[in-house]
Amino acid sequence: MYWHWSSSISINRQSNWTLKIVVRARKLRIDVPLIDKIIGLLCWVTSETGIQGTLRETYEDFIVEEILPNGKPLDINAPVLEPSGYEGLFTHFILIKKGIGNFEAFWILSKKLGVPISFFFYSGNKDKDALTIQRAAVWGVPPEKLQSIELPNELRILSPIRELRRIHIGDHKGNRFTITIRRIPNEDASKLDKILYEIERLPIPNFFGYQRFGLVRPITHIVGKLLLLRRYDEALTVYLTAPSLTDSEDLLLVKELIREKNYSEALKSMPQKGLLFEKVILRNLIRYGTDYHRILKRLPPFLLRMLIEAYQGYIFNKMLSRLLIENPSIIDRYEKTLLPLVGYKLKIPNDEVGRILKEILDDENIKLNLFKNRHIPSLSSKGSLRPAFLHITFEEKSLEKTRNNTFNLRLRFSLGKGQYATVVLREILKENFLAAHFGDRFEKKKDQILANMKKLTNLISEMNLLS
Template sequence: MELDKILEMRYYGLSGDGIGGYIRRMFEDFIVYEISIDGTLATPNCREIPQGAGEYTWVVVEKRGVDSVTAVRKIRKFLGLQGTDIDIAGLKDTTAVTFQFASIKGEVPAEAIEKFNSLNTRVKIHCPVRRPFHLRPGLLFGNRFTIRVRDCNTSRLHELLDELRRLGGVPNYFGYQRFGSIRPVTHVVGKRIIEGRFKEAVEELLLRIFPHESQRAKNAREYLASTGDFRGTLEIFPKTMKSERAIIAYLAERPRDYVGALRHVSGYIRKLFVGAYQAYLFNKVLSKRIERGLSWVYASPGDYVGVAPGSAGSGHMPVLMANDTNLDKVNKLIHDGRAFLLLPIFGYNTHLSQGEEGEIEKEVLREENIDVRSFYVKSLPEASSAGSYRPSNLSPLDLDVKVDSEGVVFSFALKKGMYATTLLREIVKPSHPVEQGF
């Protein structure tokens, strides 16, 4: 699909046709439960949440059809919190029912939670417990999903599932929602930021029009492009697009201060732009690897490999480089689930792989006309990124599949940073990802 090419998701791991169908026909078709590092599931059933003590109140946030940033903003405003007083470990799908942990500094009275829940239908707070520390991404293991695919053809379902088990997983692409399936532009904005082309970054975000966005948004973008009237655009720009509106409002006062305009959105959003470009580059490296016939599951000489915590007698994740001497042993660890192949998320501290994988990484950087040092942004240092590594294989945990009269229900868990839609893309093989709920 054209969207797959734009986002460098150029290959499938599973062969042949998919089952087709639609996800997210209703919010309850896509349910997400966050899993903490100790295995606790974020559910509204408070008996499953262990009690504790400390200066932080942890809660389970339930949301329906609301993005995580908006949900947190609602809670913060209602409770009168400062921005640093509430933390979450990650963003959850918007078009879904999701349950995730949040930590709040101090005590949250039960009557305040009860009142908040009575006033809000799409965001709820459950299960307050005390903890001595705040929530951060390192305390998240992953997510459990229950997803229904409707109006599908199940004739090849078991064949696809058998192939998934035989291969040991599928390419761990960053999924559509990392970039925005309706407006897949965040990675382009991120690239312009690391290139120091801040005016073009803002123009990409505000002016570029995509076919599936609302007519109101299209009209507002066309008006701004033709007139340059930021004040007038603010009157007609959709109120749901808060980051764009913040930039427009700033430029209405300071028309040529594009760095200041980007600073007018939250630091989280600034990092999101650069992170989307890093995700695009990861997908591009992974696609080139598959194109050259290299495995996305097993290592070749020169590849980095992460050893699963505990398998080396420690709680941290040792990283080693595969070579001709240790290759068989390393791939045996991968086969046994005790290690996993890693590809880079480029940043200014990235050490490139060696061997053929290293050549792929250099080729991608050349094609993009950047190097790893580009990810230190002098004019916007808060958007800089040191880089990291990411598993190249997505293997679902505890996969359960049930067929009923309304379609297929998939239940499974994924480690943090992995996308359920990446797995479902392999099974559904969507011909129109946006229309089919991806």
């Protein structure tokens, strides 16, 4: 059976104003786990302790539906693309993927169609460990050819139509998420009304979520910083060899071969599936040796941008965390404010935001002019602005009691582009997020996960990479 929240559930409800006063009057919780500290997430704003549970037991437990420019979500059950009426050489289509990332999906399509991956266009990255639906486009491939190719079960193409214009990054309004957290103990289910009430009433910090950095291997921002510092050799080495929380023995041996610069043997020993970028880098290292400029220029530009943006996200997370910790009342003053994302054109403001940002950049030993790279333009970023907070309205929140006396929580909510559902889930799960992500595997691999986390923090410390 499903229990739907209603006003009949007993809770000491407060007005938005009263709730903000409570936040201002108390210190925020800063006892965050190590994984959060590594990516700059230093506090939570909701007051209740986190619940236990599991995330993504199936891909259908994490559904992401892209919201089109007209404000309509692509319904996973009945997706429709409406033609613009202007036909050209681009074919727009609906892409449904399950348990596969954007790059891997378009890599498969490019091989099947015999066209470069650069011929594909989409509006935004979608989660890998999820069931996702989005609009995409390809140049020079007619709809009938797109429909004729045989695809793996993880991919589906629907509704291909000819269009005059391509799709650009950011050509969508946001995403609608439908998420199920399973196996919530009875004692934690009683906390949910208060947690969800606070999430809907409080502005939630618009942090960059775990997937921006890599949850099982949070290193993209570290590699991004090394690229900014022009330490290209170290950047590639960290990208290829930094420990994942769940590395197998075989993969650890591959990483040891890479550290020994035995790239040919490492490439032969790579698992057949996945690790596409790593394989591309290894092939280029074999071919070009220490010509790192050439190697980096042969990587997809969006990968290089993603690494720089990850470091920008880390700086943003630290800045917003420190603002909140030092003065929780900023929720009142910055609720609808844009905060800076660092870049070479950024003018640092002369206020408390600017003071904290300068301190972080000094601690990181980063100058803004490092974000301008004339030799490899994909490593450049002008900087921009980002909303400081999210405002959440749950379109659905339901609780199902299971046969084994635990509960499943189903939530549906929408976010703007570039905003992360895991930031919302983090306020619900708090210190239990990592365990929820791994589910049953966490207890079985807990020692390995914690040992590899220690290796990663040692690497960061030894290379003096993060402040």
